[in-house]
Amino acid sequence: MPDAATTALIGPSGCGKSTLLKLATGLVWPSSGSVSVDGQRLTAENIRSIRHRIGYVIQSGGLFPHLTVKDNVTLAARHLRRDRAWIESRIGELLELVQLPEELLDRYPSELSGGQRQRVSLMRALMLDPEVLLLDEPLAALDPMVRFGLQDDLKNLFARLRKSVLLVTHDLAEAAFFSDRIVLMHEGRIAQQGSYRDLIERPANEFVRAFLRAQRVTPDA
Amino acid sequence: MRSWSCILLMILASGASAREVIVGSKVFTESVILAELATQLLDAKGIDAVHRRELGGTSVLWSGLLRGDIDCYPEYTGTLRGEVFAGEGVQSDEQLRDTLAQAGVWASGSLGFDNTYVLGMRKDVAKRLSIARTSDLAKHPELRFGFSNEFMRRADGWPGLKRAYGLPQTDVRGMQHDLAYRALASGAIDVTDLYATDAEIVHYDLLALPDDRGFFPNYDSIFICRASVADDVKQTLQVLEDSIDAQTMAALNAQAKLDRLDERYIAQRFAAERFNVVTSAGLDTRMSRIWQRTREHLGMVAVSLMAAILIAVPLGIAAFRNRNVARVAFAIADVLQTVPALALLVFLIPWLGIGYGPAIVALFLYSVLPILRNTHAGLADIGRDLRESAEALGLSAAAQLRHIELPLAARSIIAGIRTAAVINIGTATLGALIGAGGYGQPILAGIRLDDLGLILEGAIPAALLALLTQGLFGALERRVVKAK
Numbered sequence: 001m002p003d004a005a006t007t008a009l010i011g012p013s014g015c016g017k018s019t020l021l022k023l024a025t026g027l028v029w030p031s032s033g034s035v036s037v038d039g040q041r042l043t044a045e046n047i048r049s050i051r052h053r054i055g056y057v058i059q060s061g062g063l064f065p066h067l068t069v070k071d072n073v074t075l076a077a078r079h080l081r082r083d084r085a086w087i088e089s090r091i092g093e094l095l096e097l098v099q100l101p102e103e104l105l106d107r108y109p110s111e112l113s114g115g116q117r118q119r120v121s122l123m124r125a126l127m128l129d130p131e132v133l134l135l136d137e138p139l140a141a142l143d144p145m146v147r148f149g150l151q152d153d154l155k156n157l158f159a160r161l162r163k164s165v166l167l168v169t170h171d172l173a174e175a176a177f178f179s180d181r182i183v184l185m186h187e188g189r190i191a192q193q194g195s196y197r198d199l200i201e202r203p204a205n206e207f208v209r210a211f212l213r214a215q216r217v218t219p220d221a
Numbered sequence: 222m223r224s225w226s227c228i229l230l231m232i233l234a235s236g237a238s239a240r241e242v243i244v245g246s247k248v249f250t251e252s253v254i255l256a257e258l259a260t261q262l263l264d265a266k267g268i269d270a271v272h273r274r275e276l277g278g279t280s281v282l283w284s285g286l287l288r289g290d291i292d293c294y295p296e297y298t299g300t301l302r303g304e305v306f307a308g309e310g311v312q313s314d315e316q317l318r319d320t321l322a323q324a325g326v327w328a329s330g331s332l333g334f335d336n337t338y339v340l341g342m343r344k345d346v347a348k349r350l351s352i353a354r355t356s357d358l359a360k361h362p363e364l365r366f367g368f369s370n371e372f373m374r375r376a377d378g379w380p381g382l383k384r385a386y387g388l389p390q391t392d393v394r395g396m397q398h399d400l401a402y403r404a405l406a407s408g409a410i411d412v413t414d415l416y417a418t419d420a421e422i423v424h425y426d427l428l429a430l431p432d433d434r435g436f437f438p439n440y441d442s443i444f445i446c447r448a449s450v451a452d453d454v455k456q457t458l459q460v461l462e463d464s465i466d467a468q469t470m471a472a473l474n475a476q477a478k479l480d481r482l483d484e485r486y487i488a489q490r491f492a493a494e495r496f497n498v499v500t501s502a503g504l505d506t507r508m509s510r511i512w513q514r515t516r517e518h519l520g521m522v523a524v525s526l527m528a529a530i531l532i533a534v535p536l537g538i539a540a541f542r543n544r545n546v547a548r549v550a551f552a553i554a555d556v557l558q559t560v561p562a563l564a565l566l567v568f569l570i571p572w573l574g575i576g577y578g579p580a581i582v583a584l585f586l587y588s589v590l591p592i593l594r595n596t597h598a599g600l601a602d603i604g605r606d607l608r609e610s611a612e613a614l615g616l617s618a619a620a621q622l623r624h625i626e627l628p629l630a631a632r633s634i635i636a637g638i639r640t641a642a643v644i645n646i647g648t649a650t651l652g653a654l655i656g657a658g659g660y661g662q663p664i665l666a667g668i669r670l671d672d673l674g675l676i677l678e679g680a681i682p683a684a685l686l687a688l689l690t691q692g693l694f695g696a697l698e699r700r701v702v703k704a705k
Binding site for chain 1: 610612613614615620
């Protein structure tokens with residue numbers, strides 16, 4: 001993955017996009033072979049420190065329903081006994097970054113809208129200032145209007161963060177919107193990678209062509 | 222486990238001083254009256270004695286005596302021969318005395334009555350037909366017999382009796398014991414089987430026909446004690462020898478069963494009339510009784526439930542983490558749950574004796590499964606999303622458990638504890654069967670005496686306690702899930 005740039009991971013259901021993210025965070029372990037993150041091989045010993053360097057957001061947000069927004073966001077930092085003042089100032093930065101009002105901090109996830117929940121989930125992922133952000137279909141569960149607005153905000157946010165972002169989506173248009181580096185996966189392997197133009201104009205094989213057809217995009221779109 | 226319950230037992234039994242004489246009784250009126258009488262007489266002699274009433278059946282009392290949980294209790298020679306020493310060929314009273322002595326048990330002489338089977342009929346009918354003893358029945362083949370079903374079957378019941386006396390009657394049927402009394406009273410049958418001291422003999426004004434050919438085995442009433450009790454205890458009990466005949470005993474039983482008098486009062490009155498001894502019956506008010514039962518009941522429930530929570534919640538967590546633990550734990554807990562409460566109590570007696578110990582262990586065992594299941598289910602129900610989110614945050618396993626898993630499973634765990642508590646409160650009423658007291662005590666006594674008021678004195682507080690517990694845990698559940 002290139003530094004400080006957004007990579008979009010795309011492919012049909014079951015092609016291994018989410019699994020790739022879970023392998024990187026050690027949520028699943030490979031039945032054969034090994035996983036390396038930043039040149040470091042994942043082991044049971046180093047997995048927790050590596051997780052602290054990765055921000056991870058899933059489709060449903062994964063917010064803990066029994067904790068307030070603030071507690072959700074600061075859970076890992078408190079667990080690591082980070083300085084209280086540092087935590088407070090970090091929350092302030094993140095609120096501004098994801099454009100949420102401060103009043104929301106004391107609410108519970110069930111009292112938030114879908115879009116707000118994903119913004120909180122993003123805050124939580126960014127709390128420890130990770131080097132890498134992994135987003136597993138973060139917008140898939142949102143309705144089109146909210147989704148449209150959040151896409152814009154996210155793109156601006158990625159530009160400001162200048163972090164390595166890996167975003168999983170099944171929507172080619174969304175992938176193209178976020179990144180000019182699109183990785184199309186098929187049955188656990190990379191079918192083709194390149195810009196949106198590359199994919200449309202020079203599909204590498206029959207699967208890529210079929211995938212593009214299913215997205216209802218035409219070469220001259 | 223054993224040492225653990227021993228500690229509990231010690232804590233709970235610490236109220237009883239080592240020197241007092243504990244008199245036990247079985248779960249039926251006659252036994253309670255006799256034990257009460259003995260306790261009061263001992264007390265009047267200045268011997269510190271307590272009556273632990275309605276502890277159970279023969280096996281409970283006998284093993285309690287051998288273990289030293291109780292020191293004395295009223296027993297019948299026939300029961301010792303036929304049940305306790307069954308198959309050992311104990312025949313005569315001397316043999317029985319020797320056998321008892323070998324077991325470290327001292328026996329008094331007969332208290333004066335033989336509580337065996339007898340045949341009974343209405344006095345007016347007997348008089349009209351001039352029947353005075355069992356052998357007279359042979360002269361009246363037209364008599365209609367109605368026997369309890371057990372008596373019809375037993376070799377030492379009707380089949381043997383018929384042969385021994387050459388009884389010619391053909392109208393003989395089995396029926397329920399209580400119905401037989403009513404049928405006798407209404408004239409639907411003429412003769413039925415009775416125990417020699419049944420209260421009904423008094424109530425229906427029946428004639429108990431003497432067993433003039435000695436067919437029925439002897440069930441002489443005696444007191445047995447641990448041989449180690451002090452001599453003055455034995456001497457006091459010997460005062461009772463030959464002091465109560467069958468009619469007197471039947472009358473005393475009737476005072477309890479028909480007149481609904483407190484056994485303590487009956488014993489006190491009898492002691493005054495028969496022995497000129499003024500005793501203290503220690504009668505107490507209904508409120509103080511209920512309070513006492515409440516303390517006993519709450520004690521059983523609280524200790525067993527707390528122990529179950531301490532064991533079952535960690536076990537549920539372990540079962541959630543490890544499938545093998547889950548398999549073994551659930552298999553054991555499931556089996557335990559299927560053991561009937563009474564059977565479980567009886568199994569525990571050889572190890573733990575009678576009283577609080579086995580009751581608490583049994584209640585503990587019954588409380589484990591609901592808490593274990595709900596802890597496991599509560600954890601297993603946490604969405605994969607949430608578990609993975611917690612893991613991806615880089616929390617340690619302990620932090621995940623504390624901050625995420627246990628709070629999310631709390632509702633289910635509390636529901637499990639609530640179920641266990643309510644089951645526990647209900648089951649604890651059985652504790653009275655083995656002398657642990659509680660609300661079961663008045664219920665048992667009420668059933669025995671057919672006294673609805675007494676039954677309700679136990680049943681209503683038990684129901685209220687169950688409702689209160691439901692309410693408290695319900696409120697706790699709502700507080701825990703306020704945010705969901």
